[in-house]
Amino acid sequence: MIILRRLFPLLLTLVMAMSPLTAMAATVTDVSREVICQCGCNSVLDSCTHAECHSRETMLNFIEQSMAQGKTGTEITQMLVRQYGEQVLASPPKRGFNLTAWIAPFAAIFIGAGVIYYALRKWARHGEASLPVSAPAEQEGGKYWQQLENDLQDFTERGFR
Amino acid sequence: MTVIGNIALFLAFPSAIYSAFAYIYGTKKKHAALVESARHALLAVTGLVSVAAVALLYALVTHDFQLEYVSSYTNLDLSLSYRLAAFWAGNAGSLMFWALLLGIFAAVFVLQKRRVGKELTPYAASVIMLTEAFFLLILLFVSPPFHKLPFVPADGRGLNPMLENPGMFFHPPLLLAGYVGFTIPFAVAIAALVTRRLSDEWITMVRRWTLLTWIFLTIGNLLGAWWAYVELGWGGYWAWDPVENASFMPWLVATAFLHSIMMQRRRGILRVWNIVLIVLTFNLAILGTFLTRSGVLSSVHAFAESPILGMLFLVFIGISLFAGLGLLYLRMEDLKSEAEIESLVSRESTFLINNLLLVGAAFTIFLGTFFPVISEAVRGVKVTVGPPFFNQVNAPIFLAIILLAGICTLIGWRQASTRNLVRNFLGPFIAALGLGVALFIFGVREWYALIVFTVCGFVIATILYEWFRGTRARNRIRNENYLKAFFNLIRTNRPRYGGYIVHLAVILIAVGIAGSSIYNVEKEVDILPSESFTINDYTLTYENIDYYETESKTVVATTLSVANHGGTLGKLIPEKYFHQNYEQSVTEVAIRSTVLEDLYVILVGWDNTGMTSFKVIVNPLVKWIWLGGILLVFGALVAFWPEKEKQPAAVRKAAGRK
Numbered sequence: 140m141i142i143l144r145r146l147f148p149l150l151l152t153l154v155m156a157m158s159p160l161t162a163m164a165a166t167v168t169d170v171s172r173e174v175i176c177q178c179g180c181n182s183v184l185d186s187c188t189h190a191e192c193h194s195r196e197t198m199l200n201f202i203e204q205s206m207a208q209g210k211t212g213t214e215i216t217q218m219l220v221r222q223y224g225e226q227v228l229a230s231p232p233k234r235g236f237n238l239t240a241w242i243a244p245f246a247a248i249f250i251g252a253g254v255i256y257y258a259l260r261k262w263a264r265h266g267e268a269s270l271p272v273s274a275p276a277e278q279e280g281g282k283y284w285q286q287l288e289n290d291l292q293d294f295t296e297r298g299f300r
Numbered sequence: 301m302t303v304i305g306n307i308a309l310f311l312a313f314p315s316a317i318y319s320a321f322a323y324i325y326g327t328k329k330k331h332a333a334l335v336e337s338a339r340h341a342l343l344a345v346t347g348l349v350s351v352a353a354v355a356l357l358y359a360l361v362t363h364d365f366q367l368e369y370v371s372s373y374t375n376l377d378l379s380l381s382y383r384l385a386a387f388w389a390g391n392a393g394s395l396m397f398w399a400l401l402l403g404i405f406a407a408v409f410v411l412q413k414r415r416v417g418k419e420l421t422p423y424a425a426s427v428i429m430l431t432e433a434f435f436l437l438i439l440l441f442v443s444p445p446f447h448k449l450p451f452v453p454a455d456g457r458g459l460n461p462m463l464e465n466p467g468m469f470f471h472p473p474l475l476l477a478g479y480v481g482f483t484i485p486f487a488v489a490i491a492a493l494v495t496r497r498l499s500d501e502w503i504t505m506v507r508r509w510t511l512l513t514w515i516f517l518t519i520g521n522l523l524g525a526w527w528a529y530v531e532l533g534w535g536g537y538w539a540w541d542p543v544e545n546a547s548f549m550p551w552l553v554a555t556a557f558l559h560s561i562m563m564q565r566r567r568g569i570l571r572v573w574n575i576v577l578i579v580l581t582f583n584l585a586i587l588g589t590f591l592t593r594s595g596v597l598s599s600v601h602a603f604a605e606s607p608i609l610g611m612l613f614l615v616f617i618g619i620s621l622f623a624g625l626g627l628l629y630l631r632m633e634d635l636k637s638e639a640e641i642e643s644l645v646s647r648e649s650t651f652l653i654n655n656l657l658l659v660g661a662a663f664t665i666f667l668g669t670f671f672p673v674i675s676e677a678v679r680g681v682k683v684t685v686g687p688p689f690f691n692q693v694n695a696p697i698f699l700a701i702i703l704l705a706g707i708c709t710l711i712g713w714r715q716a717s718t719r720n721l722v723r724n725f726l727g728p729f730i731a732a733l734g735l736g737v738a739l740f741i742f743g744v745r746e747w748y749a750l751i752v753f754t755v756c757g758f759v760i761a762t763i764l765y766e767w768f769r770g771t772r773a774r775n776r777i778r779n780e781n782y783l784k785a786f787f788n789l790i791r792t793n794r795p796r797y798g799g800y801i802v803h804l805a806v807i808l809i810a811v812g813i814a815g816s817s818i819y820n821v822e823k824e825v826d827i828l829p830s831e832s833f834t835i836n837d838y839t840l841t842y843e844n845i846d847y848y849e850t851e852s853k854t855v856v857a858t859t860l861s862v863a864n865h866g867g868t869l870g871k872l873i874p875e876k877y878f879h880q881n882y883e884q885s886v887t888e889v890a891i892r893s894t895v896l897e898d899l900y901v902i903l904v905g906w907d908n909t910g911m912t913s914f915k916v917i918v919n920p921l922v923k924w925i926w927l928g929g930i931l932l933v934f935g936a937l938v939a940f941w942p943e944k945e946k947q948p949a950a951v952r953k954a955a956g957r958k
Contacts, residue, residue: 168822175684181541183686185822186534188887188902188915226682230689231671236679240671244664244693251656259649262569262641 170202170212174227183229305355306446312348313436315341320429327422346403353400366452369445375458377852388472392445399435401480417505423491458881467527478517479585484509486582493627498634503561514554515936522929533887533902535917540690545669546588549662553581556658571635579624583617650708657701664693705803706759709766732758752814756807763800798939808928815921822917828910836918837864854878874903898922
């Protein structure tokens, strides 16, 4: 739990650093890549080229006019959310419950990395314990030379592995 | 013929059930005749499902419109080739194709001559037949392909025009083969758990099956991306649609599995993990089938919203997950291994991290795909999880996976000393750094583009260096000339060097994706005939608009001439089709493709004054994705090609070789 508590601010910073383009949006294209066309085609507005999608024109005109009025990308997307609801956004906003979607993948990978580190250390300790302190002199001419010979043979037959 | 098809399905179901139970009972009681009869029943299932498939194909070819399936997906205008492809165009047909493929795979599996794993075959065949029985049950009672209408329509509704593309002949069947094929390794893993034969035997049995299935799924996915690019007309190749995600998740977990089984074969570790991975892969493959049919998530690939069908698939997934993981829990003691490694810095560690990241990426996609459902259940608010989410979250994960592919190539097994690390990585590191600096000097200023291309350069350098070292060693030891040494190097260890070819291909694809997503330029213009506009170095002149009728559709075709500084480059003809039997218009994009970039023109709309809207996109490096795809399949085939069987590490160790 302590690790998770310490990890959370780090993950939050990481996720927030992946800001959507709207924060610094300057073009209609940038904003239209952050919202979904509302005709039911489920395409990102920028990708929708369906002649039948009337909402496409409406939404693009709205974005263009808002930009002409000096509105920022963030302000425009907020207005679209007020009009169509949260589902107009192409990705869930990074706040509240939605943060779960943004943080959980990285949290899972960090926890997985911790488990791997723990397992590797355990296996490495096993490895150290089973290594002979020094190769017994009488075996040098036997088992180890045999292994070396086998490995060399393996190498010449099949190259690096 | 339809009666014959129906009878074949009705006979196939009890045969599959009989085969499944006779295999288990006969093996348990050591009743050889019963096992042999189970085998015959399995082969009979394959034969019966094939007969049913032929009956459906016959109905499609002969316009038997009384069959609901035939009238729903074909019409009199449809060409023979698309009538045949309509076999997998709809829900019932595609489920039938599932059953047919599984029947064929099952027959190949039991007819295969094998030196290892004979004891596992009956149990695995039993699991395969239970899966087959599930699909037959659906075909008989939920989605019958031979369901007859009470009347005979004069003509059918026809195929969705978007499916009338060469991609239709390859994308769906290969993708389905990619899903179905994972049944075999899953069944073998269950057999290994049941029989407690949990050494390397089952891994040896499933490696090539998994690889073959992975190849099918890879080609299926790549063809899907290509098809979306040339047919859907939005300028992209991957939309993170729920069903695209559903085909990508098993691919990622299967990729992790193909890497982690190497660890079990070489070092005897990850035995539990490998079982978990194959159980997950199989269930994720079924999940794709569930998503297209349940109506849980909206998708361009959805067949029909059938709650019963969705529920049945959910129950099946639940049972196979419970059986797989439950058996794993019961056999935990048998799977314990005295795992040991020599160092934290070794190829073993990079393989483990690679597995973590691949499964992590699959988890991210799973979470993103189902988050709209989760959000609605928890908050009561519908949200959309689209490309911005998947791109932002997955980009760092995939970059780390690519970087690991480079590190993994040159880091030693067991223990990598500092000297080993410096000696192996200094050259590739300098080469990658040089590439980064060169790109910066030539004007690449976006930090993420610089990172991606430098990492890709590093991985290519490691692979080339590894090949060079191997070739030089053969040249010195065996006195082979460099060319012969290079080919012999690959020939004598195909799994390894095939894998490196796959890694190179992944780099090509990554460069293509990075180039086309970071540097694409798009423009939407409204112009009159004879007017021109420019995008990057291209000047496009709108020449004319033309309307004409064909038997089944009205075509609106526009012609644009394209020129750049070097002169005229030719004409592009973006079109829109209005099919008589289909509400939505179909966009036919015009693409001028080169190795450096694609000029992609979409006809958006027009009015009576002649004013026409075009969307034009310059997509750099897209061709690298398709070329990378071809190389990837080639590399995977090199790795798949049978080689002289080697004894697993544990056996060699026991024999005193290690």
